[in-house]
Amino acid sequence: MALTGMDIYKMLPKKNCKECGFPTCLAFAMKLAQGGIEAEKCPYMSEEVKQKLSDATAPLMKTVKFGYGEKTYTLGGETVLFRHEKTFVNRNRFAVMFSDVMSEEDINGRIERMNKVSYVRINERMYVEIAAVKCESDNKEKYLGLLKKVKDECKDAVPMIINENAEIAKAAVEEVKDLGPILYGANDQNYEEMVNIAKQYNILLGVEANNLEELYKLVEKIHALGYKELILGTKAVSAKKAFEDVVNIRRTALITQDRVFGYPAAVFVNRLSKDKFLQLSYATVFVEKYASIIVLDDIDYSIALPLFALRQNIYTDPQRPMRVEQGIYRIGQAEENSPVLVTVDFALTYFIVSGEVERSKVPSWVLVPDAGGYSVLTAWAAGKLSGKSIAKAVKDFGVEEKVKTREIIIPGKVAVLKSDIEDALPGWKVVVGSEEAALLPKFLRDYISK
Ligand code: SF4
Structure with missing residues (x-):
């Protein structure tokens, strides 16, 4: 549970020296409880108290990053359930799915269509940010070949390695490590090895389970290993279940204030339907509630235009019109x-x-x-x-x-x-x-x- 101002005050040095910029320790404690400042502002706190307060006053939903250079993306860090309460802060990112059992022709077609999506809307360039590359063959060479092709030919996309085989996953991360990939596929059987890989390369780790109960226990085990750069997903194959899962993850984090689920979520809308435009419809739902990564089979202009426009509209401050300078x-x-x-x-x-x-x-x-x-x-x-x-x-x-x-x-x-x-x-x-x-x-x- 979040600490109150009085809880924090009891841990402060109570010098009232004003060095933190506040007139009293109590005023500082109240502000810290609201999340408006950092515990480091008080130079007289012990390291132990500072760490305790940093953890307790950190946002309920963690902010995580992936990518490289100008293509570094931030996910999570949301503080409200409803956009009109304040604003959503870190926009979701879209992914196109590739698999190593797809035909060459299909792979080339998806690469060509996603590369074509590049246009400017309200001063922002729109393009597909993630190429999700799934290992289904369990053949290391074949998978690495596809990953390399995607790395070389998907000019804007950061790879998301979807792989539950830790040995192949490690080789895959090594192949694209300079691009700040996401490693997706930690489960109850492989999580220790997957956490070790994620720790070694300092990358975002996707954790998935059959249902929320199993996911919760799995995240607790990963926390016990000391890793918190996570994105959460379930294996839901119906839109209703996927929707319930992401809403429950977000509500658990923000309302119950339980940081075990205080992470962004990923939804694979390509598991919910194989119809291109039904995938688009589902994706629009998950832009609003509450997926940070949305994976589709294919993104061409007919899919990108409505999705990117919706995302741009949702991830603006509803209390401030989007203005240009006069x-x-x-x-x-x-x-x-x-x-x-x-x-x-x-x-x-x-x-x-x-x-x-x-x-x-x-x-x-x-x-x-x-x-x-x-x-x-x-x-x-x-x-x-x-x-x-x-x-x-x-x-x-x-x-x-x-x-x-x-x-x-x-x-x-x-x-x-x-x-x-x-x-x-x-x-x-x-x-x-x-x-x-x-x-x-x-x-x-x-x-x-x-
Ligand atoms: Fe209190 Fe620390 Fe602020 Fe001084 S710097 S007033 S001790 S909180």
Whole structure:
């Protein structure tokens, strides 16, 4: 159970010296109990107490890492069951499954499709982060051959070694050790050897059991061996059971405050169905509750687009709109005679609009006023996008010094603002643009050819 402020206070040196930045030891204890600071801030604690407090005040769900360099990923560390209570912090990662009993053609097809998935949405590049490589042949050479192929050809993915044979697992980790792989497959029979491998290479270890009771006992045994870089999974083959398992793991960690289940979870949606789009539907459920690694058979664009968009939406702070900085943005080689378009500072709107302007190949300026982080119509309805706010942005961002043109293009959906803007911006003419961003390329080409 978590320690209270008073429990912590009893362990402190009670000097009230303020060196921790708090006026009293009691104030420090209260803050430490809330998880807002680290025990190390007090220089007078014994190492034993410091360790005890660090363990007791650590997040209920552990944060773990895998990968390498810029492709280092963090999983877990969640503090709430429901996103609207605060926010989810470490987004799940998607994996494509490979097996050493698959045909060459099938393997090549999956590699080609996953490598093709690479695009930018709201300033973030989307791609498949994990290649899960399963050993089903029990043939070391065959498995290592597949792992090497995946390592060489899946350009963005970190390998997840799925293997219950400790001897093959060790050789596999050695093959890809520089990529910070995940070793998945510790079970009741092999856990001691698997923990030794994970410890030796300092990598994330996937632990799996038939059900949650067995999983709980297995994690306790692994804790007794001193290893805590874990991700948990069950062998559920129905969506209902898999869902119950991940929800119970998360609830046990956060509500019962039992750190045995205080780890991120993995779900293999490819075990729940062989249908591509049913796998996609299940994956959307587990993005929301509560898988940190979701393994599918295959990820092409038709799977990636909805999944990555959903993940990006779920793993944002619901109390803060996703905004871009207000200002005047230059798209292409825009110069003093280039068109000036207005949009809003809601990130999704801005990136869609700027993407369409780029697609038009018409160098342009995009003016982003303070619109409260809302979409165009919401900002207008909330009074955040008005003639005054647009005129203020024109002045604040020096638009009149950047361009000779005195025309400004506004989104078609707020055509009603035309006269307001012209009143607030004497000398400027307002042109009503297209209603939809997708129509901007045609609109801009027509506009400059007039
Ligand atoms: Fe108390 Fe330690 Fe803070 Fe000093 S540094 S006030 S002893 S908690």
